[in-house]
Amino acid sequence: MKNSLTLLTLYITGFVGFAGFSLLFPVMPLYATEVGASVSQVGLVVAVYSYVAALTLIPFGMFSDKLGRRNFLVAGLIIFTLAPLLYPLTTNPQHLILARAIHGLAAATFIPAAIALVIDLAPAAQRGESLGWYTTSTQLGLMAGPITGGFLLKHLGFEAAFYSCSAISLLGLAFIFFRLGAIPQKPIAEATEDSSWGWLKQRFVFVGLLTPLFIATGSGTIATYIPLYGKGFSITEAGAGLLITAFYASSALLRAPAGRLSDKVGRKPMILSGLALSAIAIAFISQFHSLSQLIPIAIFFGLGMGLAMPSSLALVADLSSAGGRGLSMGVTTCLFQVGLAIGATAMGVVAEMSSFETMFLACASSLAFGLLVIFGLMQAR
Structure with a gap:
């Protein structure tokens, strides 16, 4: 019972944390253009968040194994609260990138x-x-954030969105302090193993590590460029927020049942079906230009994401030691952030050199390639 309540605390905190920063998904590309960023610079503004996260996730995950998970949980929420207050102070793309x-x-x-x-x-x-x-709770946060951000931007402007991002994270911080005593500082099963890299010697673990990389390339592309793509077809900021919300909502609805099913039938079929569905959905984005047509496509992408992600995380957890879980989750989420960065930057270059339609087809091709790589790793086990 005690563990169930503590897990619920973590689910709620995950929702709040992700709702806060995802509120800026429909806001940041448009704010970047407001301070003078080009299309490729917009991609860099969005992606630098992921690049910095990717560079620091692994050491921070490893430190959390040694210094206690709870400390890092609180520190992360403090930064989530303070960082958005820097955005209204920026006046050019360089300052925005630093923030x-x-x-x-x-x-x-x-x-x-x-x-x-x-x-x-x-x-x-x-x-x-x-x-x-x-991950359902985080996806619900990612669902609530963009539509809230689009609404705030349309009716109250950029500053209201930035201050709201900070306020939501502050709520999460207050909730964690209220429940702090229930959250363990050390792993429940105190590890005799240390947080070494030995688990990476297992080839099959790369199925779990690479799946987030390819899935995030797709979600990073959609979250970054749907607001700009939709603008060319008279889709409003709120409409762009609704599209981003649609794929996170469908992903959220599937996460818990997909995770439960993977406990019974195995991780592999869930990962393969999720990657395949995501690749097909992104390819279809390039063929449609209205909000009513794009919402079902966004939903299908979210379903693919919802099938693949819980199984990939569980697969890495299955193969890593108790004392090294901060490290293994740091590596997994690092690769997810790399995927988001690739989606925001590399696909932005494709769009600038050709068109948004070509960019979405290129993104779909990268996911199809990922599906082949993952399938090959499964066969080689």
Whole structure:
């Protein structure tokens, strides 16, 4: 019962943390153009958050194994609260990039510690389901954030969106302080193993590590460029926020049942079907130009993401030691952030050199390539 309540605390905190920073998804590309950024610079403004997170997730995850998950959970929420207050002070793309870099440290501090705590507290036979519920909560946050951000931007402007981002994270910080005593500082099963890299010698673990990389390339492309793509077809800021919300909502609805199913049928079929569905959905984005047509496509992408992500996290958890879970989750979420950065930057270059339609087809091709790589790793086991 105690563990169940603590897991619920982590689910709620995950929702609040992700709702806060995702509120800026429909806001940041438009704010970047407001301060003078080109299309490729917009990609860099969005992606630097992920680049900084990717560079620091692994060491921060490893430190959380040694210094305690709870400390990093609190520190991450503090940065989530303070960093958005820098955005209204920026007046050019360079200053905005610096503010985004600071914000990226929040994700690196918070995410691996939170996921490792969920794994520590969950029974091994229900690991996929527990991770499914945690990622459901984060996806619900990612669902609520963009539509809130689009609404705030349309009716109240950029500053209201930035201050709201900070306020939501402050609520999460207050909630964690209220429940602080229930959150363990050390792993539940105190590890005889240290947080070494030995688990990476298992080839099959790369199935779990690479799946987030390819999935995030798709979600990073959609979250970054749907507002600009939609603008060319008279889709409003609120409409762009609704599209981003649609794929996170469908992903959220599937996460817990998909995680539970992976506990029973295995991780592999969930990962393969999720990657395939995501690749097909992104390819279809390039063929449609209205909000009513794009919403079902966004939903299908979210379903693919919802199938693949809980299983990939659970697979890495299955193959890593109790004392190294902060590190293993740091590596996994690092690769997810790299995927988001690739989606925001590399695909932005494709769009600038050709068109948004070509960019979405290129993104779909990268996911199809990822599907082949993952399938090859499964066969070589």
